[in-house]
Amino acid sequence: MHLRKAGAGSEAAFLALVDRHHMSLVRIARLWCEDLPRAEDSVQRTWVTLLRTLARFDDQSSLKGWLCSALIRILRIDLGPEHETLFELSAEGAIPAVDPERFSPPGDRWEGHWQRPPVDWADAVPGSAPTPEQRAIIERVIAELPHSQRVVLVLRDVEGLAQREVESALGVSAELQHRLLHLARSRVRSALERHHAEVRTS
Amino acid sequence: MKIPNLVALTCLEVTELMTDYMAAELEPADRVQFEQHLYACTWCMTYLTQLRRSVEWTRALQPVEREASAPSREALAAILQRWKNDGSSR
Numbered sequence: 001m002h003l004r005k006a007g008a009g010s011e012a013a014f015l016a017l018v019d020r021h022h023m024s025l026v027r028i029a030r031l032w033c034e035d036l037p038r039a040e041d042s043v044q045r046t047w048v049t050l051l052r053t054l055a056r057f058d059d060q061s062s063l064k065g066w067l068c069s070a071l072i073r074i075l076r077i078d079l080g081p082e083h084e085t086l087f088e089l090s091a092e093g094a095i096p097a098v099d100p101e102r103f104s105p106p107g108d109r110w111e112g113h114w115q116r117p118p119v120d121w122a123d124a125v126p127g128s129a130p131t132p133e134q135r136a137i138i139e140r141v142i143a144e145l146p147h148s149q150r151v152v153l154v155l156r157d158v159e160g161l162a163q164r165e166v167e168s169a170l171g172v173s174a175e176l177q178h179r180l181l182h183l184a185r186s187r188v189r190s191a192l193e194r195h196h197a198e199v200r201t202s
Numbered sequence: 203m204k205i206p207n208l209v210a211l212t213c214l215e216v217t218e219l220m221t222d223y224m225a226a227e228l229e230p231a232d233r234v235q236f237e238q239h240l241y242a243c244t245w246c247m248t249y250l251t252q253l254r255r256s257v258e259w260t261r262a263l264q265p266v267e268r269e270a271s272a273p274s275r276e277a278l279a280a281i282l283q284r285w286k287n288d289g290s291s292r
Binding site for chain 1: 213214221222227245248249253254255258259260274285286
């Protein structure tokens with residue numbers, strides 16, 4: 001609805017779209033471009049691109065997915081060929097999702113089963129909101145993730161893009177996305193587990 | 203995802219399959235095997251619950267300031283105005 005009205009020139013409708021998506025796009029831009037004014041500039045040009053192509057916009061497309069694809073194309077061009085490798089995601093150098101030493105070693109009767117099981121989280125009830133401390137931990141883990149894992153986690157779990165939208169925007173296969181997402185989520189869980197263990201022993 | 207010929211899954215294997223399970227991407231027979239492990243293993247069940255909470259909490263990380271800043275809104279409103287005035291760009 002807002003899209004159609006924006007296409008007809010409604011400033012209110014256009015700004016409603018901006019309010020809904022702008023901050024997400026800035027966050028996505030900063031996955032590749034730490035400089036905030038430069039990231040904002042790329043996002044602004046994404047909105048210009050949307051206006052220029054509104055007449056051809058397919059109603060069946062997700063606007064957020066479309067904006068994200070357009071933004072990534074703009075960033076690739078702006079950052080130039082010397083940064084092209086930042087857009088080629090890989091699972092190289094990834095550490096295992098769970099520390100292998102937490103499982104019984106090969107040859108043991110319980111090989112591959114927990115020998116240091118997960119620490120219970122008393123407050124991990126479904127639907128509970130993260131505390132400010134838990135949010136800060138997750139933000140810190142995301143900032144410290146390897147680039148490819150950070151990109152996939154932010155696009156899929158924080159911004160809620162579908163697998164096919166990320167595949168279309170970055171050309172990253174479903175299988176690789178799955179691997180990167182699993183590794184990233186595991187690191188977040190692991191950091192939260194350490195936090196809970198510390199709280200319990202303090 | 204197809205689990206390669208496993209009679210019984212270890213906890214290590216189960217933790218590696220959790221994202222596939224959460225996305226409902228295990229083959230039906232593999233899903234049964236995965237769930238049978240969960241029925242018997244409290245620790246893997248705990249791990250799955252924690253992974254689910256981690257994803258929920260990550261999804262809750264939307265910026266506190268959702269609206270675009272005033273300068274951004276002004277700049278974009280000006281862009282819209284120019285676009286409206288420039289018939290050739292439509």
